[in-house]
Amino acid sequence: MITVDKVSKWFGDFQVLDKCSTRVAKGEVVVICGPSGSGKSTLIKCINGLEPFQQGAITVNGISVGAEGTNLPKLRASIGMVFQNFELFPHMTVLDNICLAQTKVLNRNRAEAGERAMQLLNRVGLADQAPKHPAQLSGGQQQRVAIARALAMDPIAMLFDEPTSALDPEMINEVLDVMVKLALEGMTMMVVTHEMGFARKVADRVVFMDGGRIEEDAKTDEFFGAPRGERAQMFLSKILTH
Amino acid sequence: MAMKYNWDWSVVLCRAPEGVATGTGGSAAQLPGGTSAFAGGAAQTFDTGAHCAQPYFDWIVSGLGWTVVVSVFAWVIAFSVGSVIGVSRTLDQPWVRRGATTYVELFRNVPLLVQMFLWFFVVPELLPKETGYFLKRQLPLPEYWTAIVCLGFYHASRTAEQVRAGIEAIPRGQTYAALAMGLTPAQVYRYVLLPVSYRIIIPPLTSDFMGIFKNSSVALTIGVLELTAQSRQIAEYTFNIFEVFTVTTVLYILITLIVSTIMRFVEKRLHIPGTIALGGN
Numbered sequence: 001m002i003t004v005d006k007v008s009k010w011f012g013d014f015q016v017l018d019k020c021s022t023r024v025a026k027g028e029v030v031v032i033c034g035p036s037g038s039g040k041s042t043l044i045k046c047i048n049g050l051e052p053f054q055q056g057a058i059t060v061n062g063i064s065v066g067a068e069g070t071n072l073p074k075l076r077a078s079i080g081m082v083f084q085n086f087e088l089f090p091h092m093t094v095l096d097n098i099c100l101a102q103t104k105v106l107n108r109n110r111a112e113a114g115e116r117a118m119q120l121l122n123r124v125g126l127a128d129q130a131p132k133h134p135a136q137l138s139g140g141q142q143q144r145v146a147i148a149r150a151l152a153m154d155p156i157a158m159l160f161d162e163p164t165s166a167l168d169p170e171m172i173n174e175v176l177d178v179m180v181k182l183a184l185e186g187m188t189m190m191v192v193t194h195e196m197g198f199a200r201k202v203a204d205r206v207v208f209m210d211g212g213r214i215e216e217d218a219k220t221d222e223f224f225g226a227p228r229g230e231r232a233q234m235f236l237s238k239i240l241t242h
Numbered sequence: 243m244a245m246k247y248n249w250d251w252s253v254v255l256c257r258a259p260e261g262v263a264t265g266t267g268g269s270a271a272q273l274p275g276g277t278s279a280f281a282g283g284a285a286q287t288f289d290t291g292a293h294c295a296q297p298y299f300d301w302i303v304s305g306l307g308w309t310v311v312v313s314v315f316a317w318v319i320a321f322s323v324g325s326v327i328g329v330s331r332t333l334d335q336p337w338v339r340r341g342a343t344t345y346v347e348l349f350r351n352v353p354l355l356v357q358m359f360l361w362f363f364v365v366p367e368l369l370p371k372e373t374g375y376f377l378k379r380q381l382p383l384p385e386y387w388t389a390i391v392c393l394g395f396y397h398a399s400r401t402a403e404q405v406r407a408g409i410e411a412i413p414r415g416q417t418y419a420a421l422a423m424g425l426t427p428a429q430v431y432r433y434v435l436l437p438v439s440y441r442i443i444i445p446p447l448t449s450d451f452m453g454i455f456k457n458s459s460v461a462l463t464i465g466v467l468e469l470t471a472q473s474r475q476i477a478e479y480t481f482n483i484f485e486v487f488t489v490t491t492v493l494y495i496l497i498t499l500i501v502s503t504i505m506r507f508v509e510k511r512l513h514i515p516g517t518i519a520l521g522g523n
């Protein structure tokens with residue numbers, strides 16, 4: 001479904017990604033972890049073309065992301081993305097947030113979009129919040145709305161960039177529960193997170209990044225059993241002790 | 243007050259006699275009429291008994307009307323052109339940004355009075371012959387159109403800076419999120435960045451809107467008979483300068499109050515529930 005082939009990227013002279021390669025099959029859940037600044041967000045943003053890259057290739061469902069002439073809006077519409085800071089649009093109600101791209105990108109009519117939105121709000125347990133504005137919701141609720149908003153586009157895959165790291169501890173689980181359910185239903189997911197409980201439970205593979213390189217890419221059991229690299233071991237011991 | 247001055251507020255209440263057309267609506271017609279009357283009886287103006295030689299009240303109303311018309315049209319230009327320029331300054335294409343920056347620097351840094359003269363005297367000469375002729379000879383009320391365009395483009399440079407600042411105040415993540423769901427860059431501006439940034443910049447937009455009304459008085463230099471011009475004319479006819487300019491001052495303050503009231507209402511209407519109100523409502 002998603003293949004990343006020797007992707008390198010520079011911000012000016014600074015190399016953020018160094019020949020990164022990995023792949024995500026249909027229905028697979030891949031967790032990406034690694035220290036701050038290792039390039040996780042940049043890599044995940046390259047996958048739907050939010051960040052350009054200079055070398056290598058990325059294909060999603062057979063379509064090359066970096067190639068000239070690729071219809072990026074169309075490609076992006078088929079990949080859902082969830083951000084650390086939710087990024088709901090503050091001036092729109094929860095319902096309008098979920099309907100915007102449905103009507104403007106998929107050309108669904110308003111009634112159809114509204115119906116789909118309510119279905120998904122029900123699924124994340126927030127149907128009663130539909131008429132509210134994002135600022136009237138808690139962080140956990142906002143992130144669940146953001147997930148519903150991404151799912152409303154009927155994506156073929158979902159990208160998550162640290163979806164729980166801006167949340168208070170008591171709200172982390174309500175978001176993780178939604179994500180676990182999604183994974184068990186067979187959604188293809190790439191998740192940047194340090195929630196190793198989540199990784200253990202649903203991830204097929206874990207990717208460890210450091211300094212712009214993919215240092216480990218292993219089956220979840222193997223990764224937690226015996227990560228080969230020293231850096232990965234150190235990193236794991238740090239985040240697992242608390 | 244140290245000097246001896248005969249206050250006579252009735253001057254500003256002079257109405258046209260019944261049935262006499264004074265051209266209240268189209269004040270371009272007034273100046274010739276008024277001037278000839280003045281030439282015919284200069285002595286009248288010193289005579290307090292005959293101070294109603296002209297319908298001064300109607301002049302003030304007409305001047306006020308033109309101040310409002312010129313300012314509102316100028317604001318429409320300022321808002322639309324300013325939005326386009328402001329957005330251009332946030333785009334990725336370097337040549338678009340440079341063009342927009344040049345516009346802002348140019349229109350913001352040349353004095354308004356000079357711009358007024360440039361638009362009125364110089365621009366028609368630089369245009370193709372027929373266009374210039376049309377502007378000077380065929381277009382009705384050329385000084386009014388000129389004033390509207392000049393004020394509009396001048397204030398557009400200020401609006402542009404505010405729009406740009408508003409857009410830049412929005413976290414980058416909002417753009418990423420909007421693009422990620424498949425919106426085109428134009429749609430991202432239309433549905434996300436602009437609606438939010440306009441809300442952010444309502445306070446500076448308000449004070450700039452008031453600024454247009456105040457700056458519209460500069461248009462008198464090219465012959466626009468707006469409020470200040472009419473007041474000056476009445477003052478020259480009657481020598482009741484204190485009364486006339488008191489009324490004018492009060493009218494400008496009133497306009498400003500009305501604008502700020504309207505904008506406060508707009509701000510309230512557009513307020514996003516759950517966020518902190520800046521206006522304290």
Ligand SMILES: Nc1ncnc2c1ncn2[C@@H]1O[C@H](COP(=O)(O)OP(=O)(O)OP(=O)(O)O)[C@@H](O)[C@H]1O
Nearest residue numbers: 011014016034035036037038039040041042043162
């Ligand atoms: N627009 C940019 N211009 C220059 N450097 C950037 C830019 N965006 C990111 N970087 C740099 O690239 C590196 C990787 O950033 P990235 O956000 O991908 O890291 P990350 O692994 O997601 O870290 P975190 O855990 O803090 O989110 C960092 O050193 C960062 O400073």
Ligand SMILES: [Mg+2]
Nearest residue numbers: 040041042162
């Ligand atoms: Mg990151």
